[in-house]
Amino acid sequence: QSVLTQPPSVSGAPGQRVTISCTGSRSNIGPLYGVHWYQQFPGAAPKLLIFGDSSRPSGVPDRFSGSKSGTSASLAISGLQAEDEADYYCQSYDSSLRSYVFGTGTKVTVL
Amino acid sequence: EVQLVQSGTEVRKPGDFLKISCKGSGFRFGSSWIGWVRQMPGKGLEWIGIIYPGDSETRYSPSLQGQVTISADKSISTAYLEWSSLKASDTAMYYCVRSQGHDYTLWFDPWGQGTLVTVSS
Numbered sequence: 001q002s003v004l005t006q007p008p009s010v011s012g013a014p015g016q017r018v019t020i021s022c023t024g025s026r027s028n029i030g031p032l033y034g035v036h037w038y039q040q041f042p043g044a045a046p047k048l049l050i051f052g053d054s055s056r057p058s059g060v061p062d063r064f065s066g067s068k069s070g071t072s073a074s075l076a077i078s079g080l081q082a083e084d085e086a087d088y089y090c091q092s093y094d095s096s097l098r099s100y101v102f103g104t105g106t107k108v109t110v111l
Numbered sequence: 112e113v114q115l116v117q118s119g120t121e122v123r124k125p126g127d128f129l130k131i132s133c134k135g136s137g138f139r140f141g142s143s144w145i146g147w148v149r150q151m152p153g154k155g156l157e158w159i160g161i162i163y164p165g166d167s168e169t170r171y172s173p174s175l176q177g178q179v180t181i182s183a184d185k186s187i188s189t190a191y192l193e194w195s196s197l198k199a200s201d202t203a204m205y206y207c208v209r210s211q212g213h214d215y216t217l218w219f220d221p222w223g224q225g226t227l228v229t230v231s232s
Contacts, residue, residue, distance in 0.1 A: 002155065034216035038156075045206055046148075046156065048220035052212070057220065089156055093215040099172045100146075100158040100217065 022090035133207030
């Protein structure tokens with residue numbers, strides 16, 4: 001049972017913009033600890049999508065963007081494409097648990 | 112190219128000993144935090160722990176400490192995850208990761224291809 005809560009699923013038509021929320025608390029998402037996002041296709045290892053709240057590794061399309069406000073973070077996918085169908089996880093550090101933690105995961109479906 | 116290559120699929124019985132490996136290349140292995148992440152069948156990601164091969168400093172998830180042992184041999188750029196006595200509940204895919212960042216803001220990149228561990232009598 002994760003301390004970072006994500007919606008189980010989000011969906012959108014090709015070309016639309018979707019957002020995935022990651023809700024935490026002051027012991028995890030906050031000014032001290034960055035939020036990072038991963039994309040995982042079925043049967044494959046996760047891949048880093050966003051680090052440090054809003055930075056993109058080289059090679060990640062700028063359709064993907066991250067933001068953070070208070071104890072919540074969001075991943076936005078603009079210009080949704082069929083190839084974006086995957087599971088997405090947020091991740092941070094929790095000072096109460098003394099552990100790195102992942103969100104519950106969100107499945108993105110392209111209609 | 113920065114890469115992590117893990118050992119292959121394992122099928123073991125409850126009570127067995129198991130040690131899986133992760134070999135890094137393309138980066139300074141001894142100067143990087145290497146971690147392990149678990150994904151149980153059909154479930155989400157769970158952080159197990161990390162090790163700094165340079166001095167073998169290790170940090171574990173409090174919920175998993177004592178259940179597994181993380182070690183590393185920097186001379187061959189390889190990290191390990193070990194169980195002294197497997198349980199059926201250890202059945203999962205295990206990923207090794209290079210941890211980047213600073214202080215407690217660590218992210219995981221890249222990920223190994225995963226090692227599937229199945230424990231069944």
